[in-house]
Amino acid sequence: MFKNITLGQYFPGNSAIHRLDPRTKILLMILYIVVVFMVKQLSLFLLCAVFVLGVTLLSEIPLSYLLKSLRPLKWLIVFMFFLNVFLTPGERVLFEYWKVKITLEGLRQAAFISLRLIMLVSGTSLMTLTTTPIALTDGLERLLSPFKRVNFPAHELAMMMTIALRFIPTLMEEADKIMKAQLARGADFETGGIIKRAKGMIPILVPLFISAFRRADELAMAMESRCYHGGEGRTRMRVLKFMPQDALAALTVAFLGILIVIMQAFVF
Amino acid sequence: MPIVVSSLNYTYMPGSTQEYKALTDISLTVRDGEFLGIIGHTGSGKSTFVQHLNGLIQPTSGTVSVDGFQMADKKQRIKGRALVGMVFQYPEYQLFEETVEKDIAFGPRNRGLSDKEISERVRESMELVGLQHETFREKSPFELSGGEKRRAALAGIIAMRPKYLVLDEPMAGLDPKGRKDILNTIRLLKKRTKCGIIMVSHSMDDIASEADRIAVFNGGRLERIGTPGEVFADSEALLKMGLDIPQVSRLALELRQRGVEVPEGLFKLEDMKDFLLRRLRRV
Ligand SMILES: Nc1ncnc2c1ncn2[C@@H]1O[C@H](COP(=O)(O)OP(=O)(O)O)[C@@H](O)[C@H]1O
Numbered sequence: 001m002f003k004n005i006t007l008g009q010y011f012p013g014n015s016a017i018h019r020l021d022p023r024t025k026i027l028l029m030i031l032y033i034v035v036v037f038m039v040k041q042l043s044l045f046l047l048c049a050v051f052v053l054g055v056t057l058l059s060e061i062p063l064s065y066l067l068k069s070l071r072p073l074k075w076l077i078v079f080m081f082f083l084n085v086f087l088t089p090g091e092r093v094l095f096e097y098w099k100v101k102i103t104l105e106g107l108r109q110a111a112f113i114s115l116r117l118i119m120l121v122s123g124t125s126l127m128t129l130t131t132t133p134i135a136l137t138d139g140l141e142r143l144l145s146p147f148k149r150v151n152f153p154a155h156e157l158a159m160m161m162t163i164a165l166r167f168i169p170t171l172m173e174e175a176d177k178i179m180k181a182q183l184a185r186g187a188d189f190e191t192g193g194i195i196k197r198a199k200g201m202i203p204i205l206v207p208l209f210i211s212a213f214r215r216a217d218e219l220a221m222a223m224e225s226r227c228y229h230g231g232e233g234r235t236r237m238r239v240l241k242f243m244p245q246d247a248l249a250a251l252t253v254a255f256l257g258i259l260i261v262i263m264q265a266f267v268f
Numbered sequence: 269m270p271i272v273v274s275s276l277n278y279t280y281m282p283g284s285t286q287e288y289k290a291l292t293d294i295s296l297t298v299r300d301g302e303f304l305g306i307i308g309h310t311g312s313g314k315s316t317f318v319q320h321l322n323g324l325i326q327p328t329s330g331t332v333s334v335d336g337f338q339m340a341d342k343k344q345r346i347k348g349r350a351l352v353g354m355v356f357q358y359p360e361y362q363l364f365e366e367t368v369e370k371d372i373a374f375g376p377r378n379r380g381l382s383d384k385e386i387s388e389r390v391r392e393s394m395e396l397v398g399l400q401h402e403t404f405r406e407k408s409p410f411e412l413s414g415g416e417k418r419r420a421a422l423a424g425i426i427a428m429r430p431k432y433l434v435l436d437e438p439m440a441g442l443d444p445k446g447r448k449d450i451l452n453t454i455r456l457l458k459k460r461t462k463c464g465i466i467m468v469s470h471s472m473d474d475i476a477s478e479a480d481r482i483a484v485f486n487g488g489r490l491e492r493i494g495t496p497g498e499v500f501a502d503s504e505a506l507l508k509m510g511l512d513i514p515q516v517s518r519l520a521l522e523l524r525q526r527g528v529e530v531p532e533g534l535f536k537l538e539d540m541k542d543f544l545l546r547r548l549r550r551v
């Protein structure tokens with residue numbers, strides 16, 4: 001039951017995109033988000049779409065897999081679309097019946113908001129699909145390390161994220177197992193009012209918490225017995241290094257941004 | 269009436285990149301009151317298979333019926349599930365109540381039994397697993413030792429009085445004494461209630477001495493099923509699958525390799541002793 005949730009959803013591969021430095025990918029993702037928010041013209045989303053498709057092709061991820069990452073958001077997108085269709089004030093009426101009025105402006109605004117959301121999610125998904133969670137936290141730690149001077153706990157933060165990511169699947173598996181065990185004892189999680197259902201969760205939550213604490217304890221012990229004492233003086237097995245491809249990727253996204261700014265200023 | 273499994277296939281996470289076919293075309297019948305041992309390599313699909321027996325997972329294709337109740341049907345599944353007790357691997361992780369007594373009562377209470385009936389069943393199942401009622405009933409399940417926890421969890425299933433009891437590696441991770449306690453409980457239970465037992469185990473000696481029939485899983489398929497005599501007769505095939513064989517079968521194998529003619533189907537310690545004594549006298 002918990003198995004169907006894919007978190008961190010890394011898609012294994014060794015494409016050009018997979019091999020980019022995680023720091024590059026994090027920074028370029030932020031830049032891409034800024035670019036998407038700069039778009040004010042519906043037609044310019046076409047450029048973003050071309051960019052996303054290009055990256056998808058390069059990353060060798062099947063398009064259907066990328067679309068799957070949009071699935072959890074489909075209701076949000078549908079909801080936002082209709083909200084904007086009906087609530088945007090406008091002059092050019094296309095359709096009117098009783099109090100319901102659909103205008104060209106409304107339709108345009110709805111398409112705009114939905115497309116922006118789709119572009120944002122698909123673009124950022126590409127990053128999590130092509131980067132292992134470990135590389136991601138590693139990159140994040142390195143990006144944040146300048147702030148260590150002002151006592152920002154960059155290493156600790158990254159370590160916590162790594163551990164959390166590592167244990168999410170384990171805990172899901174465990175929750176699944178405990179749930180099955182209690183179901184086999186005739187537990188009922190599905191019927192009854194809200195209070196009965198909340199109470200029904202106790203036989204799952206108690207063992208789950210106990211096991212989580214036990215695991216945390218064991219992990220702490222294992223780390224300590226291997227002399228872990230924070231990030232100080234720690235060397236790395238895989239050292240991150242910027243490569244020419246990273247510069248190329250940066251140029252591509254920058255080009256996309258400049259193109260959009262120019263077209264917005266001069267063409268429209 | 270038996271548990272009938274026919275042409276069962278099961279695939280984990282179909283349609284995703286991690287799709288994995290765990291079971292292929294399994295058909296077997298668990299007869300009333302029989303002790304069915306299930307052996308197989310780690311990852312051969314034993315746990316996946318036994319979870320089908322009380323409908324916790326549904327086959328990708330094929331059917332499971334328990335005493336005629338179709339487990340694919342939601343209403344019938346509830347009735348079928350009530351007949352099959354399921355002891356998972358490391359069942360002690362399902363303990364959650366404040367006291368041992370309350371935890372054991374969880375299952376019977378979900379069945380809606382009366383308080384009197386429940387306390388009777390708790391007492392009885394605690395005695396069966398060898399936990400003294402007076403000493404243990406008020407204790408927190410979390411302060412018990414590993415072996416005691418396991419027995420408390422087992423009692424929680426026994427208290428539901430299943431007609432079939434499924435045990436998935438019930439002795440894994442216990443010390444020799446703990447293993448013996450569990451095995452004794454299973455024996456006692458079988459003798460008293462005549463319930464059917466389906467036990468997954470890596471201990472060939474236990475399986476050889478207890479089981480009426482043995483099912484051998486290999487790579488998600490049912491490789492063979494038969495009496496211990498039939499299954500252990502071909503010890504070499506089991507060894508090839510990376511499985512252990514009973515110590516007695518191993519001895520028989522070694523003797524045969526050294527030219528001693530040992531009869532087929534010798535896997536019990538007593539039989540082997542008799543055979544060897546007879547043989548030694550003759551020489
Ligand atoms: N929840 C699951 N999701 C995906 N694959 C699984 C899951 N559980 C088991 N498997 C896979 O199915 C196969 C059979 O597992 P299992 O039935 O647990 O084997 P056994 O109990 O014989 O060791 C294994 O290869 C395992 O990796």
Ligand SMILES: [Mg+2]
Pocket residue numbers: 314315316357436
């Ligand atoms: Mg198993």
